[in-house]
Amino acid sequence: MALKSTSNSPVGVVGAGSFGTAIANILAENNQVLLYSRKPEVVEKIAKTRKNVGQDIHDHVTAVADLEEIGKRCNVIFPIVPSANFRDMVRNLAPYLRPYHVLIHGTKGLDINLPKGHKISPRSPLTREHVRTMSEVIAEESSVVRVGALAGPNLAREMAAQQPAASVVASHFDEVINTGQKLLKNDRFLIYGSNDLIGIELCGVLKNIIAIGAGMIAGLGLGENSKALLISRGMVEMIHIGKVLGGNVHAFLGLAGVGDLIATCSSPLSRNYTVGYRLAKGETMKEIMENLEETAEGVNTIEIIRNLGAYYKIRVPITETLHKIIHGEMTVQDAAAYFMKFPFRAEIDFI
């Protein structure tokens, strides 16, 4: 197959989880791709079997175990690793990163950066100052400035099955958006652009909270009406938090916001949804975490947003309730009853 891309250097993908692998495959349709995994056995397996996390691997994808190779050979890199490992990954990659690199990440979580010895307590609460989106981690840990984020309704398994989908590349730089579009676009994958980097990142991050809630409702068998109630209330909650953290309302009304929210809240394929579903079925958080194949970002996000909500005095009833459930302070059944009595006020007051 002839390559469309004009540049000769391969595109890098860091992280061979299900989303990283799916993105590597999509990129491979137009480009040569280097797919990095920190686990040598995964690299070996891909080379041997041309399969990973249940997906066939495109011929143009080469698995590598060396970050230096990614940094030195690729001008454009897509980091897609869980938020908990993101900062370490950037630190390890940073020696090979230069200001000419373009990084477009696809991680939907937050990072906490506390000064040494700082413990979160009512006296020294968690604030926006301590919370980083992934693009902020990249800027903080490397000399890369041309940073973007990829977000949208992109369930990895559907993408692997080659079903049509769309996504948003957000960046302050038009150049990054254009690069992302050029590299990712094909007949089944449409790419929108946005300049609201933080807003789009927050969309992807915050929807995971609501997805856990949606999974619970499904697990309880409460039906579509109540799920729609949760999704629309969840949307409002997302926007209120998003605004405080520096996002723009518009992002939440777009593909990466409401679009991703609907996809994640409707599909048993979503990890966060699965967590909620299993909680409702009576498993404890510990049991679920033990045999979850990949990270459910929503769990960590709930902790962070609950703290921020308290500090900035915004009401986050859904996040708050999920937090109680996760920590065993409330049962899923009680939560459902509690919500029916919750005094929600004006429905839409942010536009």
Added chain:
Amino acid sequence: MKLQDLNPNPKPKFPPILPRTKHWPIVQLAKNRKEFIADVTRESIERLGSLTTKRSLKEELETTVYREKMRIKRNPWRVDPKDEKSFWDSVQQRLIEVEALPDSESKDVHDKILAEIVNRYSNEIAGNFRPSSYRFARRVVTLGFARLLNAARFKGPWAVFRGNLDLDDKIHITGYTEHLRKLAQKGTIVMVPTHFSNLDSVLIGWVIQFLGLPPFIYGAGLNLFNMKIFAYFMNSLGAYKVDRRKKNLIYLETLKVYSKMALSRGCHSLFFPGGTRSRSGNIEKSLKLGLLSTTIESQRFLYQQAEKEKSDPQKIFIVPVVLNYNFVLEAPGLISDYLKAQGQERYYMENDEYTSSYKVFTFLLKFFTKGSDISVSIGKPIDILGNPVDEEGNSLDKNNQVLDTRDYFISNGKVTVDHQREEEYVRILGKRIVEEYHIHNRVFASHLVAFTAFELLRAKNSKLDLYTLLRLPEEDLVLDYDEFLKTFMKLRKKIFKLNKKGKVAIAEHLQGDIDKVIKHGLDNVGLYHATRPLIRRKDGKIAIQDMNKMYYYRNRLNGYGLEKHVK
């Protein structure tokens, strides 16, 4: 940071780095003034052509004519050329006539008119630097400065006219002076000072020459050229003219091109990125990015040029400079401007305090004879994206690894032009400069006494908004000394902590016995205003006599989150 006093040594401490004037880039520029203006004109026209605005050239010209005619009518200055009205009339006339022509012909006329306007603007902007008069002007300024400073300190105003040229320790230059001198020999320096007083440019001019650097070019408000004598000094010191009344696109682009091309030719430059003097007394929080953007553009151009000519690229270094005063003569006017603008409309007319020779003379006299300690902190040099630069001129990344600034302009292995990308870079640079300002800001006792008193009053009247607070009745404007002392001590501790973390600099007089520090602060804050902002009364209490002015000096410590420690 070590305080580096200027010692009263008649020999300058810093020998000139380029002793031969003919090597100065600015001299080269002045020599080829005509050719340079032609280059500026050509490039400005090119750029205006490539700008994608919503308006067509015809509309742009019409808007410009309209605005220029309004300006001539509403806000004429003495410095404006005589033929101004007739020029714009004729442009207008021709724009009307052209309506009748077919499109293909009218385009030529429009282009021609644009060229005339740009040429007119670049001629007006261009400085008139002459090395001979530079030497003369420099001597006058240095001499005047030294004499005035001395006179004020020891011998009364008449000593100005007597001998003795020693500089006393009134001006403290601290920070990265040697670093700056080294880099000035390796690349082009862009100095970006904070802006509090109209005399900042004279002060900076003196500092530049004191440090042995060749003259810098800088944009001076055209209003300063209203007076012949000022105009003479401005011209001789390398100023080019910036007319803040002209806000049309054609003018602004020509101005940017002028600055960019001068930078590209290696002329060290001076910008006040805050735009105008700080009205509130705050350190600049957001910068005017227009002129700043020319540094980035110019750096990219230099890389392109080096690529073409296979030569070593010239690098541009940005040096933030923070000026600190105990006393700013214009403070009352500035703060009242600020409060008016905040309270009612965001717009105010720029009032021109420099209208007559008499006013200027008295201003100068007061400034030099009465200005108590002045501190000039030379910040750490950074590159055009805010990375620190070592003494060899290498940019360093977060891990202190050498980083190639050229990489910022590279896409797919080549230097490329991307205006949107560069706009984003300017924003990054602007943020970094503001951060550096806060780091190199030196806390004076006088700022801290104003801050302490203001925040105590605010805490006592927590329900009042700023405007009501500023209008508190006299009987409420008294503070117990013990209470004041306690808060002052607490804040000083916080400031020392910040200083340890490298987040702010402190004046040496801030250390030591707390009562003495407070006394120093009270003795110096707004020293020569008709009413002192705050004093210690005979009964020992602290009395505030002028809230607005106190607020102005207090604002110097904004942005460090200190207010949350006063309850």
